[in-house]
Amino acid sequence: MAKVCHYLPDYHIAPLIFHASPTFSSLPKVHIITYLSASIVRLTKKTMYRLVIYLLCFPFALSAQTAWDSVTIKTKPVNERISYLEGRGGNIGVLHGPEGIMLIDDQYAQLSEKIKAALTTLSSSPLRFIVNTHYHGDHTGGNENLSSDGAVIVAHHNVRQRLSTPFYSTMWERDVEAVPAANWPVITFSDNITFFLNGEEVQATYLKNAHTDGDALVYFKTSNILHAGDAFVRYGYPFIDVSAGGTIDGFIAAQEKILSIADQNTQIIPGHGQLSGIADVQELLKMLRETRDIVARLKASGQTLDEALSANPLAAYHARWSGSFINSDLFVRLIWQTIP
Ligand SMILES: [Zn+2]
Secondary structure: OOOOOOOOOOOOHHHHHHHHOOHHHHOOHHHHHHHHHHHHHOOOHHHHHHHHHHHHHHHHHOOHHHHHHOOOOEEEEOOOOEEEEEOOOOOEEEEOOOOOEEEEOOOOHHHHHHHHHHHHOOOOOOEEEEEOOOOOHHHHOOHHHHHOOOOEEEEEHHHHHHHHOOEEEOOOOEEEOOOOHHHOOOEEEOOEEEEEEOOEEEEEEEEOOOOOOOEEEEEEOOOOEEEOHHHOOOOOOOOOOHHHOOOHHHHHHHHHHHHHHOOOOOEEEOOOOOOEOHHHHHHHHHHHHHHHHHHHHHHHOOOOHHHHHHOOOOHHHHHHHOOOOOOHHHHHHHHHHHOO
């Protein structure tokens, strides 16, 4: 079963689609075309986003192995004991040293062997802990493979809940299936948990209803390095996984939480994108507050969502923030759904 859309490797939509619909990747091409034709007949503005994603994904799903083979895991040192790995999916934080290795997220199962190889260049110590910043498959897909030698998977309660329990995605209008039990966190926390490893104090802190309902910031306090998961990303407008408890107000609160922890010297590893600092978080927070207020005013005025969209309310933000994953219209929709 393909769990990923290779055209959108760093995004969360793909795991939602393919976890939810394993038949898609195995359908003969003619059936896919039939499905898409039927979808076009029923096409509405709301379904347009899903259709675009399907169209982008399917050709690559058909050449899945080639796509995985082409992925290179790049190791980016942040200091002498903390690095992050780029491949496909979310950035992987790595704390390494004589007492063992801790990972923050683990990308896709198809990349686990390459990730293991990258880790051996950093340390010969065993992998001991895997912290999941949230449930999305581009951050948790390697859980089973990478924990099979005894590493302990740790996450907020809701990550285990999401991975272990099917739920219905209103955004994609389909069920998101549970993943096998070997992928589930075996230690969970509610507000925070602290690790002490290799001389580093590592604090994982829950962010309520931000990107999802199970997000955690992971702060390497001793080194002043923070892994933000997808509560802070660099691909433009952030994705708010509304069906999994994400909200705009929680996303705003997450930036405020990051800024309450970080200072001018903090190095921030985003869920996706390059190493960042607090100025980048401040810029995202400013945009989130402003766009939230714009959409809230439109909704409070009594307009329908379509009326609000027709006025292109985020035009001033489009050039800087709109991307191939979350464009301005979709971001309006995500905000709209999570405000009163
Ligand atoms: Zn995510």
